[in-house]
Structure formats: C-alpha cells, structure tokens
Amino acid sequence: MLNHINATVLTRGIMDNNTLAKQAHKHYKSPIILESLDNTLNSIKSIDIQSLDNHIHHTDLTSLDINADEDSNSNSLETCFLLLDEQEQLRVKTPQHFISCLRITDPRTKVKVVAIFGNTGEGKSYTLNQTFFHGQEVFRTSAEQGSCTLGVWAAYDPVMQVIVLDTEGLLGVTRNENRKTRLLLKVLAVSDIIIYRTRSERLHRDMYTFLGGASKAYKEHFQAAIQQVWRNNEQEKPPNSLGPSVLIFHETIHTNTLQSSAGVTESPEDLLRARFAELNLECDSFSSIKYIGLQTKGKETSFHELKTALQLELENTTVRSKRHPEVILKTLKGLNDKFSSEIKSTPPHLYLKEYFTCQTKCQSCNIGCSLSMGHCEAGEPHTTSTRCKYQHQYENCVYLCKQCHKNGQRVVVKQCGLPKESFSGMLNYMWSGYEIECRNCGIIYRSRQRWFGNESPEERAVIAEIVHIWPGVESFFQERNYLGTNNSAQRVVDGVTMITDAVGSVMSQPTKVVSNWVTDIIAPSYWRPNNEITECHKCKIPFAPTATKHHCRECGEGFCEACSSRSQPVPSRGWMDNVRVCDDCYKEIPPSLSNEGDDTDVRVRKYGEVVASSISAVASALEIPKDILSGFIKDSVRPAYWTPDSECLNCEVCSNPFGRLIPLHHCRECGKGVCDDCSVSKKPVPLRGWHEPVRVCDNCCNK
Structure with a gap:
C-alpha cells in the first residue's frame, strides 16, 4: 500500500x-x-x-x-492494440470490436484522433507515453536496434478523450517501403492532429518530403473518399475539406531551434511554409502547421509545451469536431479498401502518384490512367489528358460524324452493310459497298454512290479520332466501327471450312465460284447456302471440289445427283412445273396444283436460273492461275496486324521453316506466322475482335 x-x-x-x-x-x-x-x-x-x-x-x-x-x-490500466498490420490489413473488423478494444464504455462518446509520425528511432512511442496516459508505458519502447512498432497501434486516453495512434517509423529497414508509406498516409488522412517527431540538429528534407507529399495525396485522393464515407453515415455531418493540424516537435541538443535563432524576425510557421515553397512542395491541405522547438543540452526532454499545444488543438472545433469511433473506423476501412492495389516498381523516394493512382496503362501509347485506384468499381472509365498514338495492330481509331462535331457533339458513326458470315455475303459486300450512319443525321455516306469518283469518308462525312486501348475494357470495342481494314473478310474465309480447301476449290474453276455466288444471292430463303453444304444430305458422301450440288425444291437441302434425280411440281413452295426433288420428298401421287402457294420467295430463282447459266458461260472463258488468285484473296482479307505471308519464313515459336510439309498459319492474337503444331490451342481474342474460340500460338496461350 x-x-x-x-x-x-x-x-x-x-x-x-x-x-x-x-x-x-x-x-x-x-x-x-x-x-x-x-x-x-x-x-x-x-x-x-x-x-x-x-x-x-x-x-x-x-x-x-x-x-x-x-x-x-x-487490468484497469490503458492498453494498446494492433489496428493495422504491416501488410495494410485492418485487424479490427467491426465498429463494436473497435469500441471494445478501445475500452470505451459509453457508446455516445465522441473523440478526436492524434497520430505520430517520424523516422525510426526518434522516440515516437516514448513521446506518446509521456504526453498521454499520465506517463505510463502504454506503447512499447525498446533499446534494441530493431523497430519495436510494426504497423499501426491504437489506444484510448479517457481523460483527454483521444484515440492515439502509434505508427511505424520512416527510413526503417523494411522489404516494402512503398506499402509502409502508403499505410502511414492513410492513417494521416483519418487523423485530426498529427505530431511529427524529429530529434535532429536541423530539419531534414525527409520531413518536408513526407508532409508535402501527404498534403498532395490528401487533396487529390483522400479528400473525396473521406467525404463520401461521411455522407454515407447519416448520423454525422461531413467534415471540413481541410486536412489535419500538424505539430512539428523538434528536439535539438547543440543547435538553436527556429524560434530561438538569432536575427530571425519571422515566425517559425512562416519559415516552414517558405521552405515548403522553396522545395516545390505543398502544405496548404493541412488545417494549420505549428512548430514546437526544444533544446535539451544536458537536461531531460520536457513535454509540457507539446501538451499545451495539443490541448489547444483538441479544444479547437472550428475545423475539426469530435466524432463517434465507429465513423473513424468506417473512414479508415473505406480508405484501406480503395487504396489497396499492388504497387508496381517505383523509385526509392516518396512518389505518391504510384501509391494511389490507377496502375492501368494504354496498350497503344503506354500512358497511364490519371484517376485514383478503384474508379472502375464506381463506374468511371479510364481517363488521361494525353493524346494517344495510332497502332495498326490495335486499329485504335473511331470515326465521328463531321456535321455533329461542328455542332459540338461527339457522335460515333455506325457502318452499315457489313459482310455476312458467308462467302456470298462477302462478295455481295464487295459489290454493293457499305454505308455510314449517324444516329442524329441518318445515312451520311455511301461508298458506291457513283460508278466512279467517290470521295473517301474522311473527305466527306467523318472525322478520325485516335483513342486509347485500356486492357480489360470492352467499351471501346463496342463503340468501335472501322471504316478500313478489319477481320470481317478473314472471318468469312475462315468460316468456309479450311482456308486451303476453300481457296483450292474456288480457284480451280472460276466458273464454279461465280455460279455458286449467283446461286446463293437468288436462292429462296429456305435453301441451305452452297458454302454450308459439304456432303449429300441423304447418303452423307462428301462433295468433291468439282462436284455439282443440287437443291431439293421441297426441303431446300443439298443433295448429289443420284439422291435428287426425280422431279415433280411443288405447289406449296410456288413451283407449278416439274422441278428437282430429293428421294425422301418425292411423292408417288403428285400433289394437286390447286394448292398453289405464294411464289414470291422462289420467283427470283426462276428468273435467275437463266441469268446464272449465262454468267457461268462467260466465267468459263476466264483463265486466272490458281496460285495468283489464291494469293490475291488471302492478301485482301488479311487483317492489318497480321504479318504478310511473304515475310513469314520461319515459325515464330519453333523457328522451323515453312514449306510443303509445314504449312503456314497465323495466330489470331499476335498475328505472327506459326506452324500447325505450335498453334493447336483455341481461345477467344476479344481485343482483336474474335469473340469465339480461334487459333492462337503457344506463346500467346501461355501468357
């Protein structure tokens, strides 16, 4: 006792x-x-x-x-607990748990937050113990070389009604200095008062760098996030936009402090702000900056002046008022969730842009997004003020309506008349051209408006705009409508079974190509297109390249000569004369001609059969070498990012030379030439416009 x-x-x-x-x-x-x-x-x-x-x-x-x-x-003494570990993980999950750890008995209690910062070994924990809690050792101190404080520790002073935060020191030995610095800045943002503790003969640059960077981070990244958290809490009024108050506690032994320097007429605070300006650093986000200098040559450190300044700041409610502990935890949790992405390699100095700015970069120009981390979750697209550059492999160009652009509107035009997924659709597209449509102005351009002398779209109707390519973002590809080369034609060629078979069968007999094209154009809607018919519908025998395909006028399927040799009228389809039908559709008792159906769908076919035979006769006179015409078509439909066949000498993966035994293929992702063994995998490549599984090389598959 x-x-x-x-x-x-x-x-x-x-x-x-x-x-x-x-x-x-x-x-x-x-x-x-x-x-x-x-x-x-x-x-x-x-x-x-x-x-x-x-x-x-x-x-x-x-x-x-x-x-x-x-x-x-x-058990009755104040104790501290780990609030945030060194990996930025919040160790307190709920407001009730937070209040319980603080040992606050009255849930209506409102508090302020005081945090301390400084280099490792400056006595931050000892300063908090002497300033609060009547001097008892709440925060652990150590005489060892290793840091005794890892992460952020918290304790509650019931007399002053303050939550005190002890932080890990700067300039310490750590494997991830960037993550630690970001952790400290998040703690600084939720504090009402911060103490920067330094024991040095002169104020070093690291103090100005840390505080200046913290001021900039608060204004550009933390301020809006904190306001949003407070608006979500209906019981609290949003705080002032200014940041915390700063108390610089400077202890020297032999050197005079700022207020005791001879010949100095300005206040210490004015000297500090002038030094921030000289270093091109900001400090205007803080509510106030106060300097407390102490020279302790041959005597113990006195914390009386620091306590007095703290008491005045705690009583000052003009900028920051007390708030409930649960709001403090929600604010800290909101900042911790928002700014938690992995930090990429950064310079060793305090480079705040990398800590809080979105890490996504444009694939075309390699310029990074200028918004804060987590903006995509809030529905904000990637943004940067820097203009992009065109890359042919990305085709990152959209077209805007010229008339709407003059009226101050940005309207992306839509290209109509794109080729269908068939060979006949591609030829029809090449013959009739395309149209450009604006949602405000309607059709603004026709590529085949005149027989000759048509102006280009850029000269007449549209304005080209180079746009950024953000990885993982599909909005650009939904908006994009190329007016130049794309992969539509290549997709058509790919859809006709194999390229070599299609080109071989097409180029061997020009008569067959023209005939099939005309046949598909004038065919009734219920007929199966010629390019989809690879075998007889009944006997399942595959068609040879030179074989003739016949259509049953009843069912519309494709048959060989033997399985469709019969003929009879098909009045239900509009055929009143004897026409070809397959063996399955043939009826022993001919149908009554009184059941005549509408012949609108087949009328074009009736009249076109004569035209088709005439065109075939003309086409049979053409003499076009197979290899020349084959190479011409393949080069015409090749996407812009594909390496030309003439430049593909060796496989990009195994380096084996292409030849008769090793055919050439193109990877749909990188566009390089690869052999069959090195491109067996298939996957969608939405970046290139391939939304279904397509051929990719082993290098792209293993990325």
Whole structure:
C-alpha cells in the first residue's frame, strides 16, 4: 500500500517530494491514484519531516480504491492494440470490436484522433507515453536496434478523450517501403492532429518530403473518399475539406531551434511554409502547421509545451469536431479498401502518384490512367489528358460524324452493310459497298454512290479520332466501327471450312465460284447456302471440289445427283412445273396444283436460273492461275496486324521453316506466322475482335 511503502521513507527524510513523485508514477499508473497523490504532495509541502507521519496516517488512502493484487491493478490500466498490420490489413473488423478494444464504455462518446509520425528511432512511442496516459508505458519502447512498432497501434486516453495512434517509423529497414508509406498516409488522412517527431540538429528534407507529399495525396485522393464515407453515415455531418493540424516537435541538443535563432524576425510557421515553397512542395491541405522547438543540452526532454499545444488543438472545433469511433473506423476501412492495389516498381523516394493512382496503362501509347485506384468499381472509365498514338495492330481509331462535331457533339458513326458470315455475303459486300450512319443525321455516306469518283469518308462525312486501348475494357470495342481494314473478310474465309480447301476449290474453276455466288444471292430463303453444304444430305458422301450440288425444291437441302434425280411440281413452295426433288420428298401421287402457294420467295430463282447459266458461260472463258488468285484473296482479307505471308519464313515459336510439309498459319492474337503444331490451342481474342474460340500460338496461350 502507498502509506506502507512511502510513509516510512518520508518520515526518515530519505526522499524529497520529487523522488516520491517519480516512484509513485513508476508503481501506480492509474489516473485516480496519481490525482489523489498529487493532492497529497501539495498538502505536505509546508509540513516538516517530523509531522509527515501523522499527516499520512490521517490521509484517507482507502478512498483511492487501491488493490494489493497486482494483476487486478494492471487490468484497469490503458492498453494498446494492433489496428493495422504491416501488410495494410485492418485487424479490427467491426465498429463494436473497435469500441471494445478501445475500452470505451459509453457508446455516445465522441473523440478526436492524434497520430505520430517520424523516422525510426526518434522516440515516437516514448513521446506518446509521456504526453498521454499520465506517463505510463502504454506503447512499447525498446533499446534494441530493431523497430519495436510494426504497423499501426491504437489506444484510448479517457481523460483527454483521444484515440492515439502509434505508427511505424520512416527510413526503417523494411522489404516494402512503398506499402509502409502508403499505410502511414492513410492513417494521416483519418487523423485530426498529427505530431511529427524529429530529434535532429536541423530539419531534414525527409520531413518536408513526407508532409508535402501527404498534403498532395490528401487533396487529390483522400479528400473525396473521406467525404463520401461521411455522407454515407447519416448520423454525422461531413467534415471540413481541410486536412489535419500538424505539430512539428523538434528536439535539438547543440543547435538553436527556429524560434530561438538569432536575427530571425519571422515566425517559425512562416519559415516552414517558405521552405515548403522553396522545395516545390505543398502544405496548404493541412488545417494549420505549428512548430514546437526544444533544446535539451544536458537536461531531460520536457513535454509540457507539446501538451499545451495539443490541448489547444483538441479544444479547437472550428475545423475539426469530435466524432463517434465507429465513423473513424468506417473512414479508415473505406480508405484501406480503395487504396489497396499492388504497387508496381517505383523509385526509392516518396512518389505518391504510384501509391494511389490507377496502375492501368494504354496498350497503344503506354500512358497511364490519371484517376485514383478503384474508379472502375464506381463506374468511371479510364481517363488521361494525353493524346494517344495510332497502332495498326490495335486499329485504335473511331470515326465521328463531321456535321455533329461542328455542332459540338461527339457522335460515333455506325457502318452499315457489313459482310455476312458467308462467302456470298462477302462478295455481295464487295459489290454493293457499305454505308455510314449517324444516329442524329441518318445515312451520311455511301461508298458506291457513283460508278466512279467517290470521295473517301474522311473527305466527306467523318472525322478520325485516335483513342486509347485500356486492357480489360470492352467499351471501346463496342463503340468501335472501322471504316478500313478489319477481320470481317478473314472471318468469312475462315468460316468456309479450311482456308486451303476453300481457296483450292474456288480457284480451280472460276466458273464454279461465280455460279455458286449467283446461286446463293437468288436462292429462296429456305435453301441451305452452297458454302454450308459439304456432303449429300441423304447418303452423307462428301462433295468433291468439282462436284455439282443440287437443291431439293421441297426441303431446300443439298443433295448429289443420284439422291435428287426425280422431279415433280411443288405447289406449296410456288413451283407449278416439274422441278428437282430429293428421294425422301418425292411423292408417288403428285400433289394437286390447286394448292398453289405464294411464289414470291422462289420467283427470283426462276428468273435467275437463266441469268446464272449465262454468267457461268462467260466465267468459263476466264483463265486466272490458281496460285495468283489464291494469293490475291488471302492478301485482301488479311487483317492489318497480321504479318504478310511473304515475310513469314520461319515459325515464330519453333523457328522451323515453312514449306510443303509445314504449312503456314497465323495466330489470331499476335498475328505472327506459326506452324500447325505450335498453334493447336483455341481461345477467344476479344481485343482483336474474335469473340469465339480461334487459333492462337503457344506463346500467346501461355501468357
């Protein structure tokens, strides 16, 4: 007990009042005990040594509620807990858990937040222990070389109603300095008052760099995020847009402090702001900056001036008011969730742009997005003020209506008349051309408007705009409509079974090509297109390249000569004369001609059969070498990012030379020439416009 330990010492004259105070603060750390003890010491200053024993015996120490059990006494003391670990993981999950760890009994209590920053080994934890909690060691201190504080630790001072945050020191030995710095800046953003502790003869650049970067980060990244969290909490009013107050606690031994330097007429705060301006650093996001200088040559560190300045800032509610602890946790959690992406390689100095800015870069120009991390989750697209450059492999160009652009509107035009997924559709597209449509102005351009002398779209109707290619974003490809080369024709050629078979069968007999093309154009809607017919519908025998395909006028399927040799009228389809039908559709009793159906769908076919035979006769006179025409078509439909066949000498993967035994293929993702063994995989490549599984090389498949 207190009177048992110290009363005898006092009556013997061994201890003075200061010694008693030190011993009492060492053994009895409860605020109630210390307050009563201070009253006792003040009352015995005028009492002589002989009367001390009687005075202590008359002091009612039982009212201090001191327990002899040391364990129960320690349970009443303030303790700290880990709030954020060194990996930026929040260790407190719910507001109730947060309040329980702080040991706040009244849920209506409103508090402020004080955090301390500085280089490692500057005595930050000791400063907090001496400034708060009546000097007891709430935050652990150590005399070892290793840092005793990893992450962010928190404790609650019930007397001052303050949540105190002890942070990991800067310039320490750590594997991820960038992650630690971002963690400290997030803690700084939720604080009302920050103490920057430095024990150096002069203020170093690292202090200005950290505070200047923190001011910029708060204005560009934290301010909007904090306001949003507070708006979501209906019980609280959003705080002022200004950041926390800054107290620079500067301790020297031999050098004068800023306020004691000879010949200096400006205030320390003005000198600090001038130095920030000289270094091209910001500090205007802070509510205020105050300097507390202390020269401790041959004497102990005094924290009296720091306590006084802290008390004034805590009582000042013009900028920052007290708030509920759960709002503090929600704010910290919101910042921690938003700014949690992996930081890529950055310079060793404090480069805040990499900590909080979106890490996505344009694939065409390699310029990064200028927005904060997590903006895509909020529905904001990637944005940058830098113009992009055109890359033919990405074809990153969209076209805008020229008339709407003059009226101040950005309208992406739409290309009509794109080729269908068939060989006949491609030829029809080549013959009739395409149209460009604006949603406001309608059709603004026709590529085949005149027989000759047609102007280009850029000259007449549209404006080209180079756009950025953001990885993983499909909005550009939904908006994009190329007016130049794309992969539509190549997709048509790919759709006709294999390229070599299609080109071989088509180029061997020009008569067959023209005939099939005309046949598909004038065919009734229920007929199967010629390019889809690879075998007889009945006997399943594959068609040779030179074989003739016949259509049954009843069912519209393709048959060989033997399986469709019969003929009879098909009035239900509009055929009143004897026409070709397959064996399955042939009826022993001919159908009645009174059941005539509408012949609109087949009328074009009737009239076109004569025209088709005439065109075939003309085409049979053409003499075009197979290899020349084959190469011409393949080069015409080749996408812009594909390497030309003439430049593909060896496989891009295995380096084997192409030849008769090793045919050439193109990877749909990189466009390089590869052999068959090195391109067996298939997958969609939406970046190139292939939304279905297509051929890709092993290099692109393993990315």
